[in-house]
Amino acid sequence: MAAIALTAVTLACGGSATPAPAGPAQVDSVKVITGSGVALGQFYSMMLVGVDKGFFKKHNIDPTFTEGTGSATSTQQIATGQFDFGIEIGAAALIATVARGGAVKMVAQDDPVAPVGVLSVPPKxxxxxxxxIGKTIGLPPGTTQANIFPAFLKANNLQATQMNIVNSPLTGIQASLIQGRLDGYVSYAQSNIPILNSLGATGAYAMKFADFGFKLSPDAGIVTTNDIIKSKPDLVKRFVAAIEDSINYTLDGHVTEACASTAKLFPQAIKADVCTNQTRLEVANIKAYRAPGKPITLMSDQGWQEQINALVTYGNVPKVGTTADYYTNQFVPNQK
Incomplete structure (x- = not known):
């Protein structure tokens, strides 16, 4: 009996007995905004697939996704605390936001090089x-491309006055081109060529900025506030890991599956053929430009420095501090 009592005391005092199993890990609910609308960026499937396939759940994250209207606007909404994270947020938009005092930072890339350019169709x-020169060009306000187009023109010895630049919302910009109201518009090749094809355009062409001395690296990535980085570093690390897992899953031959999964989240936005074509082009872009043997989300300091310098030199963006004020790789998993 004494032995039983001693055992009871030992257990009560937390002696050598096996501790009780830990309770379930806390799941963090986070609000996430995309760089633009999902109907335009259906290749977001490479990250959104993580909801259906359990990659966010694996890292104890419960995300709620909201469609953005352009990276510049989304970055401002993150900076003001309306959202915890942004995905596919243009680096150029973040650079401009930081220059205006926004306390935000990119914590991972999801797209290594920007396939931004001018879209056009025959016969123009x-x-x-x-x-x-002499063309009517649509420029979507509140977007990365709106931030960088003036810099691209200056880098190529052109002035905005040599063409008719029209503010054209992302919604309907493809139809405006096909119907002849625009001669071209500034956007992303990998997302817009499939959309133009689906609308019946033939021979759609993208003049990519990277082919004319204006390569932007990274193109886009995961953005959060400096406050969240400081106060919740483990959450940031887990969110980046979930994104890395999701993109890798898509790259491993699961493009069609990624699109089907994303259609469950945004059924009105996803069209199977457009999503598949966009995502395949995005996968090809990532495979062509990612650093060999490195995580997809790992960013290049040289790329950041070159992009900042280009926007400061040609885009009239004030320079703020060093590259460390714009991005960090500290949360990227599996670095060698």
């Missing part, structure tokens, strides 16, 4: 910067 194809 725009194949070189000089072809822009």
């Amino acid at each position: 194809l725009i194949k070189t910067p000089r072809d822009l």
Whole structure:
């Protein structure tokens, strides 16, 4: 009996007995905004697939996704605390936001090089910067491309006054091109060529900025506030890991599956053929430009420095501090 009593005391005092199993890990609910609408960026499937396939759950995250209207606007909404994270947020938009005092930072890339350019269709194809002269060009306000287009023009010895630049919302911009109200518009090749094809355009062409001395790296990534980085570093690390897992899953031959999964989240936005074509082009872009043997989300300091310098030199963006004020790789998993 004494032995039983001693055992009871030992257990009560937390002696050598096996401790009780830990309770379930806390699940963090987070609000996430995309760079633009999902109907335009259906290749977001490579990250959104993580909801259906359990990658966010694996890292104890319960995300709620909201569609953005452009990276510049989304970055401001993150900076003001309306959202915890942003995905596919343009680096150029973040650079401009930081220059205006926004306390935000990119914590991972999800797209290594920007396939941004001028989209056009026959018979008025725009194949070189000089072809822009005299044309009516749509520029979506509140977007990364709106931030960088003036810099691209200056880098190619052109002025905005040499063309008719029209503020054109992302919604309906493709139809405006096809119907002849625009001669071209500034956006992303991998998302817009499939959309134009789906609307019946033939021979759609993208004059990519990278082919004319204006390569932006990274293109886009995961953005959060400096406050969340400081106060919840483990959450940031887990969110980045979930994104890395999701993109890797898509790259491993699961494009169609990623699109089907994303259609469950945004059924009105996803069209199977457009999503599949966009995502395949995005996968090809990532495979072509990612650092060999490195995590997809790992960013290049040289790329950041070159992009900041380009926007400061050509885009009239004030320079703030060093590259460390714009991005960090500290949360990227599996670095060697």
